[in-house]
Amino acid sequence: MAAAAAGAVTREEDAFRRLFRFYRRWEGPPQPPPPPGLIDFSRPAAREVKSCSLNCSSLSDQDAYRAGLRPVSQWKTYGLDNYPGFTFIQDPFLPGCQRHWVKQCLKEYTQKPNVCNLDMHMSFKETADLWEMSQHQIRNKCSNKYQPKSLLEKLRWVTLGYHYNWNSKKYSADHYTPFPLDLAFLSKQVAKACGFADFQAEAGILNYYHLDSSLGIHVDESELDHTQPLLSFSFGQSSIFLLGGQKREDAPVAMFLHSGDVMIMSGFSRLLYHAVPRILPNPEGKLLPSCMELPLHDLPADSIIQPCSQDDWQVCARYLQTSRINMTVRQVLAASQSFPAEIETKQERTVTVNSYQREH
Ligand code: OGA
């Protein structure tokens, strides 16, 4: 009995959870000062941070430009001691190009047939155009007055491609819609630069965070092929990211993710515990990080980046003053793999039927 109780306490207080709870309450720099172990790749002083060079010839400058990225030779890329397969690329986007992804996440990827958290509680018609339903409210928001939240402000996640089922924790062949071509192209180029030339973007989870949001401790293991990397792109306000070990109890490292930062989890680091305990205002102390305010770089005619109109940007900018958007992109199946045949349980059938009805 005493042993069981002691066990429960140890689990409650494991090193990951302890650090999660610390950062959940942390108010951010300058006061109180950052804890000693916190890594900021924009000021890489920590001993465990290693500059790493990617093979510049794996991604042509032309394809990088088409994706709205700087040439690989200009990327600031880091690895971490004891985390093989973890790569951090400090904002590789060309000036002005981050806006495209923010606009896509708010205006385009929220459209059907993509799936979002609001679909669970609302009718198809009510969630058909979150942008249109929210843009006037966001544009006219008074920051010092309580106002009801727009639908975009209630948005927490969107799934793309093979839609992740949060109940069964599975992807399935019969819940797939086309993955956005622009995001697939960006992902392919980043994966290629990191040595994963065969990567195919098949599933995406977009996370929408506000200053009081967090993401719990988890491993992304539902994909059937773990030899391909998981890509993560961050925009808007900053966050603290905790990267732990293969066991829940392993102590994590803490790092900042700022706007434009890209993270690749592959190999040993593909299946590690991680979490986002805290969203923090960008370190420059401005309403928006300055990389968001740069004029759009010249792009080739066949670029996937569309200039974001002033009108659309006003809404995105307002939203992003208190928010962070993270896009994670995954390959679900190996090249010639298919989903295992499953015997449907009665409950799974009900869920399938419901989501079918929602989409038609
Ligand atoms: C995820 C995830 C991290 C982030 O969506 O699985 O871990 O930085 N996101 O938001």
Ligand code: MN
């Ligand atoms: Mn994750």
